[in-house]
Amino acid sequence: MEPLSPPSATLDTSSHPVCLRIAGDWTLAHYANLRRQSQSLRTQYGDDAVADLSQLGRLDTAGASLLAELLGAQRLTRCTAQLPEANRALLNTVYTSVENYCIPVREPERNALLMLLERIGCAVGTLWRDTLQLLGFAGVILQTLMRRALQPHRWRWTPVVAHIEQTGLDAAPIVALLTFLVGAVVAFLGATVLADFGATIFTVDLVAFSFLREFAVLLTAILMAGRTASAFTAQIGSMKANEEIDAIRTLGLNPIELLVLPRVLALLISLPLLTFVAMLCGMVGGAVVCALSLDIPPAMFLSLLQTDIGVQHLLVGLVKAPFFAFLIAAIGCLEGFKVSGSAESVGAHTTSAVVQSIFVVIVLDAVAALYFMEMGW
Structure with a gap:
């Protein structure tokens, strides 16, 4: 490889x-070095000066950018005819890029309060859209369920039994x-608080009511x-990403x-x-604490x-329980149908399904508790 020839830029005033x-x-x-020479020469000649590039050797992008700044558009156009085709194309390309480049305009700083209100508005709008979508999807499920209620030959019992095993039997231990x-913790806390009033016997009622x-x-x-909601979203979302749901529709299936x-x-x-298993186990946990800490035998409990x-x-x-079950299943399936086609989308909608399901369950439980209390049940 040939050694690099020292570059120079000189002004011939003779x-x-x-x-x-x-x-x-x-x-x-x-x-x-070239940068310093270019800056010192740029103010020493006028617009009538010409450029001689006949002694120019090798040229790369860095050198072409300095030449483009030093010579300007008019001189660059007149003198590039002296150059080989490759150097001429490089100079023209670099000059065009430098001329077309503009420093991005910095956006003015926005008021923090306005940004907060905007984000709150977007969140409320998203919540409203998600609520409408959930209500519409629930309506579609109920419509399909009613339409198939009188057609028992259309029921798919094998997947129903398989999902009962996955969502029920496998979840029973946890x-x-x-x-x-x-239940044991509630009984222990109740006994600790009620002991100050000499009413530890009411720990049984506390565990049972709660x-x-x-x-x-x-x-x-x-x-x-x-x-379960996350599993439903991941299963249907993976099918959506792999275009299996489109294939189901192509086959004429719903x-x-x-x-x-x-x-x-x-x-x-x-x-x-x-839920019934949870009731039994919770009261058994309370009964164990009552038997060990409060001397309340199981028969008395x-x-x-x-x-x-x-x-x-x-x-x-x-x-x-049935209302919670319907909403959890509907939210999990709906978020699965929202998946766009990437693994990131599957993860995002799976997270969204869990958050929405827990939120809806807690809100509905609070409303139901207030209703039952007002009704005296």
Whole structure:
């Protein structure tokens, strides 16, 4: 490889008009030196000066940018005819890029309060759109369910049973363990507080009321929102990303009937059963704490349950389970259908399904609790 020729830019004032002579290799290796020469020469000649590039050696992008700044548009147009085709094309390209480049205009700073209000407005708008979509999707599910109710030969029992196993049977151990531990904690806290009033016997009522009416169904629904809604979104979202749902429609099949109804029916069956298991396990956890810490034997615990706790408390807890199940399944399936086609979209909508399901379950449970309290049930 030939060594680099030292570059130079000299101003010949003896000629008329003044001539700017360019020589050597204008490359990145000499950029700093060339930059200083260019800045010192730029103010020493006028518009009538000419340029001589006959001694120019090698040229790269860095050198071409300095030449473009030094010579300007008119001189560059007149003198590039002396150059080889490659150098001429490089100079013209670099000059065009430099001329077309403009410093981005900095956007003015916006008021923080206005930005906060804008984000709140966008969040409210998104919540409203998601609510309308959920209501519309729930209507489509109910319409399809009613249309197929009188056609038992169209029911797909195999996927229903498979989803009951996934959402119900496989979730039973974690639901039982969690509610048992929460029941024990509630009983221990109740006994600690009530001991100051000499009313530790009412710990039995506290555990029974809390689990029959609220804790069992709420904890089970939250677990299903995190476990089942995310699974439904991931399954349907993966099918959407792989264009399997488009293939189902191409075959003349209804994705709602094929994919959504089995999941909704499975959760409608599983969640009430899991809620009943959660009630039993929660009260068993409370009974264990009562037996070990409060000297309340299991026989006495059951006797107090029969005496103080009416069956309506059990029904209040169980009646909420089907509504929670329907909403959790609908949100999980709807978010799966929203997937756009990438793995990132699957993850984002899976997260959204869990958050929305938990939010809806808690809001609906709060509304139901207020309603039942006002009705005296």
